[in-house]
Amino acid sequence: MKKNKLSIFIFCTVMLGGVFSCETDKLNLNSATSFPSSVVFDTPTRVEQQVNGLYDAVKAGDFMGSRYLVYSDIRGEEFINRLTNGVTGLQTWNHTLVESTNEVNNLWKAAYQAINQVNVFLDGLDANADKFVPPAFPATFATTTADQYRGEARLLRGMSYYYLLQLYARPYVEGNGSNLGVPLRLIAERGFDNNALARATVAEVYTQILADLDFAEQKLPLVPAAANRGHRNVAIAFKTRVYLAMQRWADVITEANKIVPAAAPFKAATGVENQLATTFASVFTAPYNTNESLLSFPFSTLDPPGTQNQLGYYYLPASAGTPSTNTGNGEYYLNRKGILGDTATLAVADDRRKLTTKVIIKNAAGAKTDSAYYLTKYSSASPYTDSSPAMRYAEVLLNLSEAIVRSTSSVDPHALDLLNAVRTRSKGAAYATFADADAMIAALLKERRAEFLGEGLRSSDCMRLDLPIPGKSTIPAVNPSDPNYVWPMPSSEVATNSLLVKN
Numbered sequence: 001m002k003k004n005k006l007s008i009f010i011f012c013t014v015m016l017g018g019v020f021s022c023e024t025d026k027l028n029l030n031s032a033t034s035f036p037s038s039v040v041f042d043t044p045t046r047v048e049q050q051v052n053g054l055y056d057a058v059k060a061g062d063f064m065g066s067r068y069l070v071y072s073d074i075r076g077e078e079f080i081n082r083l084t085n086g087v088t089g090l091q092t093w094n095h096t097l098v099e100s101t102n103e104v105n106n107l108w109k110a111a112y113q114a115i116n117q118v119n120v121f122l123d124g125l126d127a128n129a130d131k132f133v134p135p136a137f138p139a140t141f142a143t144t145t146a147d148q149y150r151g152e153a154r155l156l157r158g159m160s161y162y163y164l165l166q167l168y169a170r171p172y173v174e175g176n177g178s179n180l181g182v183p184l185r186l187i188a189e190r191g192f193d194n195n196a197l198a199r200a201t202v203a204e205v206y207t208q209i210l211a212d213l214d215f216a217e218q219k220l221p222l223v224p225a226a227a228n229r230g231h232r233n234v235a236i237a238f239k240t241r242v243y244l245a246m247q248r249w250a251d252v253i254t255e256a257n258k259i260v261p262a263a264a265p266f267k268a269a270t271g272v273e274n275q276l277a278t279t280f281a282s283v284f285t286a287p288y289n290t291n292e293s294l295l296s297f298p299f300s301t302l303d304p305p306g307t308q309n310q311l312g313y314y315y316l317p318a319s320a321g322t323p324s325t326n327t328g329n330g331e332y333y334l335n336r337k338g339i340l341g342d343t344a345t346l347a348v349a350d351d352r353r354k355l356t357t358k359v360i361i362k363n364a365a366g367a368k369t370d371s372a373y374y375l376t377k378y379s380s381a382s383p384y385t386d387s388s389p390a391m392r393y394a395e396v397l398l399n400l401s402e403a404i405v406r407s408t409s410s411v412d413p414h415a416l417d418l419l420n421a422v423r424t425r426s427k428g429a430a431y432a433t434f435a436d437a438d439a440m441i442a443a444l445l446k447e448r449r450a451e452f453l454g455e456g457l458r459s460s461d462c463m464r465l466d467l468p469i470p471g472k473s474t475i476p477a478v479n480p481s482d483p484n485y486v487w488p489m490p491s492s493e494v495a496t497n498s499l500l501v502k503n
Contacts, residue, residue, distance in 0.1 A: 041128035044137055044145070050121050051149050055229070057117045058156050059297035061309025062110035064388055068163055069456030070314050070332075071103060075478075076458035077470035078339060078449065079332040082372075088308055088331050094475050095484045099491040099502075107167070108490045111160050116189050118157040122150060123188035151219030155230045155238070158212030159390070161205055162242060166460040167487045168503070169202050172246045173466045174480070177203025180501055184208055198499040206246060213239050222271035227289055227298075228387075233259050233271045234295045237391050240399040245464045252403035256396055262414065266397060266421055274393045280351040280426045284377050288387035292394060296387040310384030315454055317359045317374040326381045333359075333372040335472050339449040340373060346450045351426040355379075375454045389455050394422050398451065402444050409437045419444060422451055 040046050059065045067089075073079060074093045081093045091097050097104055125146055132142040161182070170179040184200040186208070200208075216235040224231040236258050243251040259268040267275035277283045277290040288296055299305050308329075316328025334340045334356060346353050355377045361370040378386040401418035405411070411434045419440075420430040428450075434440040448461060462469050469485070471477040478485050489502045 037124075041124055041131055042136065044141060047125075047146075047149065050124075051152055051229075054114070054118055054121060054153055054156050055297065057110075057114035058160060059299075059305075059388060060110045060114065061306035062106040063114060063160075064163070064297055064390065065299070065305040066309045066311045066314070066388055067103065067107055067110075068167075069311065069388060069454070071107070072166065072456040072459050073454055074332060075469055076462065077337070077472040078335055078453060078458060080335050080372075080473050082330055082333055085331065088314065088329075093332075095469075095478050097484065097487055099488045099494060104487055105490040105492045108164070108493060111164050112185065115157055115160050115185060118153045118160075119186060120188040120190070122153050125150060147219045148221050148225065151216040151235075152230045154212040155216035155220065155235055158209040158216065158242075159238060161209050161212075162238075162245075165202060165205055165209075166245075166463065168489065169205070170486055171463040171466055171480075172202055172206060173464065177201055177206060177246070180503075181205040183497065183500070195496045196499045197497060199501055206242065209242055210239065213242065224272070228296060230295060231272055233268055233274050234391060237274075237294045237393070237396045240396055240403075241391070244399050244403065245460070247406075247464070249403040249407040252399055253407065256400035256403070260396060260400055260418070264417055264421060266393075266418070268393075274396075276394060276397070276421060276425050278425075281355065283389075283392065284355065284379070284386065286380070286385075292392050293387075293389065294391040294393060294396075296389045298387045299383075299385040301383060301385060304383035304385055305388070310382075311378035311386050311388065311454070312380055312384035313382075315375040315378055316384075317357065317372070326379055328374075328384065330359075330374065333374050336373065338472070339446065339453060342446060342450075345428075345443075345446040347428060350428050350450070352450050352453070377454050392452075392455075394425075394451055395448075395457075397422055398444060398448055402441065405437050405440050405444070411437060411440050415440070419447060423447060426451075 040050060061067060070089055071092045074081070074089050075095070079093070081090055084090055087102070089103060091101050092103055129142065129146070131137070132146055138145070161184075164182045169181045179202050180199040181202040182199055182205060183197040184205055185194075185197065187194070213235045216230065217232055217239075220230050220232045220235055222232050236255050239255045240252050243249075243255060259271075259274060260266055261269060265275065267273055272291060272294075274291050274294055277292040283290055283292050288298065304310065310328075312326065313328045314331045316326055316330070317333070318327060318330030339346055340353075340356065355375065356373050357376050358371055358373050360368055361372060378384065380386045397418045401415040404415040404418075416431060416433070424430050431440075431443065434443065445461065449458060452458070459469055463480075463485070466480050468480065469478040483503070486503055489500055494500055494502065
């Protein structure tokens with residue numbers, strides 16, 4: 001992914017949750033790699049660099065580069081904190097967040113910075129539309145390429161608002177979205193005039209998310225313009241996640257059916273041939289670009305997630321163990337009372353279990369005192385350049401399966417085939433049937449825990465169903481009625497937004 005080094009005038013903007021500014025007197029305005037805002041839409045290359053910059057903003061370390069995924073998972077029961085490090089999510093893990101906690105403020109700022117960058121870009125596309133003509137631009141740029149870029153921008157904005165809702169707002173199921181969501185900022189902010197903005201309702205934010213994703217579906221190309229860029233199937237797939245969060249089962253089915261055929265083998269018939277990868281391990285092996293990966297955020301040694309932001313840093317053990325030869329910081333190890341201990345769901349022969357490793361813990365004398373299991377799904381060496389997964393085809397199959405079972409209240413054969421496709425790919429034993437729909441739903445939710453371990457879905461899966469976030473170790477469960485079921489509004493936003501209502 002190219003770094004976007006464009007105009008300081010475009011991207012040095014007011015960021016929600018506090019003021020983000022640039023010391024323009026200390027920047028070299030004559031740099032060969034940056035341009036003033038008056039010319040950044042003058043060539044196709046410069047416009048595309050801005051699109052690359054949108055992805056770069058969303059994959060910031062404090063946002064989708066890892067922190068969102070980590071926080072969403074460690075809120076649940078699958079991981080145990082080892083180091084009690086306040087910088088790497090301890091208060092998220094033990095549910096003691098307050099308004100001033102770093103992760104509460106930093107993720108909010110990163111998300112809204114990404115959203116504002118989208119808004120600034122969309123505003124710039126419209127303001128400079130008269131430039132998009134030959135000979136500087138291809139004849140199809142204004143009618144096709146610019147709209148594709150709008151689609152990519154709105155895809156990323158819709159996704160960003162979805163992620164914000166999962167942490168800072170009550171789930172949709174509570175009052176059909178009537179609770180307060182987050183401020184819905186849809187215009188480009190270049191100054192301080194609009195800091196004061198009330199929170200939209202959860203339903204209003206979801207309406208905007210779906211409007212963005214619907215637009216993206218219509219404008220995105222069938223095949224991505226470049227690796228790790230949005231395409232039509234990404235927008236469709238992400239809508240299945242959004243509708244699942246809203247418990248709109250029929251809409252999940254409608255969207256998923258666009259890219260999932262009625263019978264195996266399950267492969268998208270148009271656009272990218274999205275399908276399950278042959279092996280589970282290959283999804284998490286460089287270059288992380290199987291057709292199962294609808295969208296992920298890539299990194300490289302020249303473009304790493306940043307210190308203490310990497311997935312491997314959090315989850316790989318601090319001491320080497322088989323099968324992983326790479327080491328991380330061992331911040332979180334797997335809870336044996338979580339899905340790891342459920343051998344009926346995650347059998348010993350299951351390929352997903354093979355992406356864990358057992359480490360022996362010894363005392364100073366070299367004697368074994370304990371052992372711990374660590375997740376090795378993200379296994380690159382420092383600086384831990386594993387791609388951060390945003391959407392996989394496996395999730396679309398399980399989303400569809402769940403929606404069918406819930407809408408029909410039956411052990412539907414097609415839903416069973418979808419569940420078994422994901423399960424048997426990793427050598428899990430196929431389910432022949434279930435006693436009833438409730439039993440199948442229970443199996444589906446466990447399958448999601450096994451399949452997406454460490455991918456940031458666990459706590460949102462609990463919340464969309466208004467279920468307690470399970471306890472772990474000495475940390476009790478968090479019930480939907482508890483204040484810390486959702487994150488507090490960040491203190492930096494409270495200080496700058498006079499219309500903000502706290503959680």
